[in-house]
Amino acid sequence: MPRNENWTEAQPIVALHDVHKSFGTFEVLKGIDIEVMKGEVVCIIGPSGSGKSTLIRTINGLTPVSKGSVKVEGIEVHDAKLDKLALRRKVGIVFQQYNLFPHRTVLENVMMAPLLVLKENRSEVEARARTLLEKVKLRDKEDAYPAELSGGQQQRVAIARSLCMRPDVMLFDEVTAALDPETVKEVLMTIKDLATDGMTCMLVTHEMGFAREISDRVYFTDAGRIVESGPPAQIFDAPQDPRTQEFLSKVL
Numbered sequence: 001m002p003r004n005e006n007w008t009e010a011q012p013i014v015a016l017h018d019v020h021k022s023f024g025t026f027e028v029l030k031g032i033d034i035e036v037m038k039g040e041v042v043c044i045i046g047p048s049g050s051g052k053s054t055l056i057r058t059i060n061g062l063t064p065v066s067k068g069s070v071k072v073e074g075i076e077v078h079d080a081k082l083d084k085l086a087l088r089r090k091v092g093i094v095f096q097q098y099n100l101f102p103h104r105t106v107l108e109n110v111m112m113a114p115l116l117v118l119k120e121n122r123s124e125v126e127a128r129a130r131t132l133l134e135k136v137k138l139r140d141k142e143d144a145y146p147a148e149l150s151g152g153q154q155q156r157v158a159i160a161r162s163l164c165m166r167p168d169v170m171l172f173d174e175v176t177a178a179l180d181p182e183t184v185k186e187v188l189m190t191i192k193d194l195a196t197d198g199m200t201c202m203l204v205t206h207e208m209g210f211a212r213e214i215s216d217r218v219y220f221t222d223a224g225r226i227v228e229s230g231p232p233a234q235i236f237d238a239p240q241d242p243r244t245q246e247f248l249s250k251v252l
């Protein structure tokens with residue numbers, strides 16, 4: 001992605017303005033406004049089907065918008081002329097399904113995108129991959145194959161793989177939803193460490209305790225709209241909108 005000389009850290013690193021998205025005649029996003037500053041951690045909560053995944057996917061260009069603007073570091077993501085590859089390098093995304101390459105080792109999985117997509121120098125990528133595996137506490141598993149790891153370990157490899165592209169923003173879409181309960185915590189700890197290190201993070205999560213602990217701000221979505229947003233203490237202890245109150249009464 002071209003550097004935007006006009007963007008400074010005093011401006012949002014991610015900015016969605018009046019984002020609409022329809023699939024056919026079904027409007028999934030009905031005017032979303034979100035601004036995230038560099039280093040902030042933002043959680044998006046809300047009922048299933050409210051548009052959370054669609055919203056997250058507009059930020060790295062995976063889902064085109066029908067109307068509105070999505071900017072990363074001041075650059076319009078949905079500009080047809082934008083280099084999508086460069087955008088996906090800048091904005092990492094991790095999903096519920098980790099989709100590691102089964103016939104590649106952990107280390108090879110982490111190295112693959114920078115080597116094959118960005119054509120970076122192998123020894124530099126390898127050094128970085130090892131540092132990242134250390135960070136996600138899997139340095140001793142670098143020669144293992146994905147099937148030899150637990151779900152939580154595989155998800156940590158997926159996070160390291162995404163980080164190996166050196167993103168400026170990380171998106172997490174329900175990354176613990178498919179994991180055994182005993183491995184959820186280690187993945188949440190990994191994300192917490194990243195956030196503590198200053199990574200800008202946007203998370204869709206059903207882990208309300210974690211959202212409360214980690215977020216600078218929480219957005220509650222329902223039926224394609226942001227119903228309410230604020231600091232976690234406000235959203236969780238004193239939600240204003242009846243839809244937020246009802247959702248939280250079911251999940252807390």
Ligand code: ADP
Binds near residue numbers: 046047053
């Ligand atoms: P959430 O992540 O909050 O559960 P999603 O963003 O996945 O919500 O989906 C919101 C709505 O959009 C759902 O009703 C879903 O069926 C619909 N939807 C999502 N992706 C598509 C698609 N590619 N085509 C048609 N409908 C879709």
Ligand code: MG
Binds near residue numbers: 052053173174
């Ligand atoms: Mg979803």
